[in-house]
Each structure stands twice: as structure tokens, then as C-alpha cells.
Amino acid sequence: MALTSTHKVQKATSKSRDGNQNQSALTNPKAIKPTSKKMTMKDMQAAMEWLKGEPRLVPLAKRAEKEKRKAELQAVDELIPKPKGKMFIVKKMQMDDDRQKYKSIQHQLRELSIQAGFDFNKTFTEQGHDKRNKLYKAAREQIPELKRYVNDWATIEIVKQFVNNRRKWDSKKGRGHSASASRCREGELQTINEIEDDEEQEEAEDVAVSQKSAEGSADEAQDEASGGAASLSEDEDNGDGDD
Structure with missing residues (x-):
């Protein structure tokens, strides 16, 4: 069946509209709907390589790189600084x-x-x-x-x-x-x-020595405190006798 002029116009318009949509998707990445909600690290890397090839999309490439670094950091547990003191x-x-x-x-x-x-x-x-x-x-x-x-x-x-x-x-x-x-x-x-x-x-010897040293320091501090209190008590007693 021969196409009428109206049918030809409609077909051409439809083809033109589809072409414009495809072109829009290529020039505007935001128009591309992701097939999955969560991208893998491999997907991020592939996306960055593609974005770097388009000068106009450099800002998007930088953003993708930032997201990749963030994902890598989240993969590492909480950082642990070196604790003080002697222990295993x-x-x-x-x-x-x-x-x-x-x-x-x-x-x-x-x-x-x-x-x-x-x-x-x-x-x-x-x-x-x-x-x-x-x-x-x-x-x-x-x-x-x-x-x-x-x-x-x-x-x-x-x-x-x-x-x-x-x-x-x-x-x-x-x-x-x-x-x-x-x-x-x-x-x-x-x-x-x-x-x-x-x-x-x-390790056991080092920890034992460290603990013994700490206990010795505590005992010395306690002896000094006790000696100071005893000396103060004697001074008070002597003072009472003088009166």
C-alpha cells in the first residue's frame, strides 16, 4: 500500500524525534538513566575513563573520581592510632x-x-x-x-x-x-x-617489667605521701607540746 504524504511526514517526524533523543543522551549524561541503583568500583572506573575522553565532561570525571576515593575509604575500617603504654x-x-x-x-x-x-x-x-x-x-x-x-x-x-x-x-x-x-x-x-x-x-617479659616499674612508681608515690603525712602529724604534736 502506497504511503500518503501525511504518513511520510509523520514517519519522518518520528525518526527525527528519535534521533534528537539519542543525540541528547550522548551530549547530556544526566539524560542516561542508570540500569542499576548502585555502581560497582569497576563501573565507576569505566565511567571515569569515558568521561575523560570528553573535554566538556571533565567536571563530571572529577566528581566520579571523588566518589571512587570516597568508596575506597569507606571500605577501610576505622583507623587505629598507636596506643600508649607497654602491652602485647x-x-x-x-x-x-x-x-x-x-x-x-x-x-x-x-x-x-x-x-x-x-x-x-x-x-x-x-x-x-x-x-x-x-x-x-x-x-x-x-x-x-x-x-x-x-x-x-x-x-x-x-x-x-x-x-x-x-x-x-x-x-x-x-x-x-x-x-x-x-x-x-x-x-x-x-x-x-x-x-x-x-x-x-x-613480649611477656617486657610487659612484666613495665608493670613492675609502674607498680614500683606507685608504691614510691604512696610512701612519699605517707611519709609527708606522718611528718606533718609529728610537727603538730610537737607544736601542741610547746604550747
Whole structure:
């Protein structure tokens, strides 16, 4: 059936209207309705890459980048600053109720310190900035829980303890400066269980010494206070006698 002129006009108008709507959607991202209410991190990244290709949409790209950073921050639990006082590292890290996870972190950090090239003939601070920074970066990337601890203090304490105990153990065994990180990995030196035992014993000794010192200071303060009160009482008695 032949189309009348009226039908041709209506069809052309409809086609033009559809074309304008599609063009509007391309030039105005707000006109595009999302297919889901919540975008994934991958969706955000793809959207940002697309937006960066359009100079007019740079502000939208910046906003998308900001939203991505916000989402990443929300994925990390509340930050934990380094607590004051002497106590077990596991307690400082608030992991008393998940010691299995704490042990896993210890093992991973030991491996990462070896991969970072730590020399166990040296102290932690003698390792150099490059090796320590390599360790911090790898720890944050491979052990997400460690992002919670401000300025990597948990990573520092665990690895510092490990390095100190390794040096002590090597010295006791008469290996001294012949020890190396690669030999540790081959099992020729201290085993993981032996290192853990040393770490727990050292922590217990440090905590005990700290507590004893605190108790001693409290006793001294109490003795001084008692002595001062007794002296004041004697002065009052002597004063009454003089009258």
C-alpha cells in the first residue's frame, strides 16, 4: 500500500524525534538513566575513563573520581592510632579475639620482609628507607587489615620484633654474621614456631617489667605521701607540746 504524504511526514517526524533523543543522551549524561541503583568500583572506573575522553565532561570525571576515593575509604575500617603504654602487640592491634588472624599477619609480614631484602644482621632502623618503604607498600597492598593502623605502626612493631629475635637467635646459635634471609627461607635457621615462642616470651617479659616499674612508681608515690603525712602529724604534736 502506497504511503500518503501525511504518513511520510509523520514517519519522518518520528525518526527525527528519535534521533534528537539519542543525540541528547550522548551530549547530556544526566539524560542516561542508570540500569542499576548502585555502581560497582569497576563501573565507576569505566565511567571515569569515558568521561575523560570528553573535554566538556571533565567536571563530571572529577566528581566520579571523588566518589571512587570516597568508596575506597569507606571500605577501610576505622583507623587505629598507636596506643600508649607497654602491652602485647596483638592487644594493641585490638585482635585479642582473633589470634589466628594475627598469626597469619605475622607470617605474611615475615615473608614480605624477606622479599623486601631485609638483612637480619642489622636492626630494623638500619635496613634503610628503600627497603622499609617497600615493606610498608607491600603490606598495605597484600594485607588490607594493616591499612587501619596509622603510619604503619603495626607493621613496624611486628617486623621489628621479628628482626630483633632473629638477630638474638643467630647470635645464640653462633651463626653471627653468616646468617642470611635466603637461608631462613630454606629452613636452615630458626623455625617459625621457635621465632613465635621467642616473640611471645619477649613480649611477656617486657610487659612484666613495665608493670613492675609502674607498680614500683606507685608504691614510691604512696610512701612519699605517707611519709609527708606522718611528718606533718609529728610537727603538730610537737607544736601542741610547746604550747
